[in-house]
Amino acid sequence: MGGYFSVVLVSGGLDSAVAAAMAVREGDVAFLHVNYGQRTEKRELEAFNALADHYGVGKRLVVDLGYLKDIGGSALTDRTIDVPGGDLAREGIPVTYVPFRNAHMLSVAVSWAEVTGANRICIGAVEEDSSGYPDCREVFFHAFEKAAGAGTRPETSIEIATPLIHMKKRDIVAKGAELNVPFELTWSCYSAEELACGVCDSCLLRLRGFSEAGLEDPLPYATPGHNLREGGS
């Protein structure tokens, strides 16, 4: 496992925190955070820094992709489109999909990795049991890894690791608990920055994950009645 120097994409959410904890055990790390004009930008950055402090990570890069807001097309960056909630069974691509967002983040990660000499990028993307975003699928990460190999120096070799890609949310929670991930420092809510709303898709997925793992989410919620452990799912 040794010998890795990983650029870890840390949004500040639950999944990225677990992916970061895994990378920390496997070698040197650098933490990368991306603002892109999303509603909960400030709160996510706070979570990023809290996690980096927790793991004693000095190599940090925060980049601003504010232009994604200008491009629009997503409820996460366009305040005229409501963030939906309360129904994880909807089909198709959610309106929270930010077109091709992960390609922007990975491009930053690859450039930074090439300059700093990192040999791996870790991203806590989840394909199943998750959002339905096309840029969270394993086939996309494989394709992007090939593009990174073709578009960088011949001596640059960067692996894109997606350790959570086929995990269920409950298993991610369990893995995080096993690694002592400080869940209380993370932030998953799509729509609020003070108290997690408890009703957006991201909150629902998180709460269901904790519930199914038989664990308590240490974050307070604005609508505790939505804790799925009590209602059953």
Place this chain on the structure above:
Amino acid sequence: MGGYFSVVLVSGGLDSAVAAAMAVREGDVAFLHVNYGQRTEKRELEAFNALADHYGVGKRLVVDLGYLKDIGGSALTDRTIDVPGGDLAREGIPVTYVPFRNAHMLSVAVSWAEVTGANRICIGAVEEDSSGYPDCREVFFHAFEKAAGAGTRPETSIEIATPLIHMKKRDIVAKGAELNVPFELTWSCYSAEELACGVCDSCLLRLRGFSEAGLEDPLPYATPGHNLREGGS
């Protein structure tokens, strides 16, 4: 040929102007320009707008990738590394290579194309007779096109067109002349914004292209003695 709606990456340089002229003949276009903290940022943006005005293009997007300057690693964005000049025969990757830059630009283009419904991205990258940048190679564009297909909505289908990829600079100049490209509106110099320096790699390539095409470059140069038509090359 009809039916194309192209997002054209227009740096404002010679190659992008010729690629834009080709796309304009083939359908609807939207012009995209990227600032990334390069030395000649202002002058290139001026060239972009002049070209968009010339072709009557209303759909314009200018995005700022200023974080590429923070990542560094290139003479184009780091003022402590000199822009080399005077020798096109150097081997290896030039110090003006901005790590994985074209992936950032293509990511923006793909996101914008997906939101606006464009079905093609045009970029005037040149593999041979050019810079030696790894992200200007055809193999990279093919790989990125696959990543774009995998990372966007199922109904989104975006072709990445590189019409100049195997052309020599002299043929690009000749093609531009045939299409009445307003060469006087373009900007290629890497190091100056008032008068093109005439000695950086980009100026040398451009001057050699005009010289070999038997045409006069309408741009004034700070060092007219470097016009290769007179010195032979």
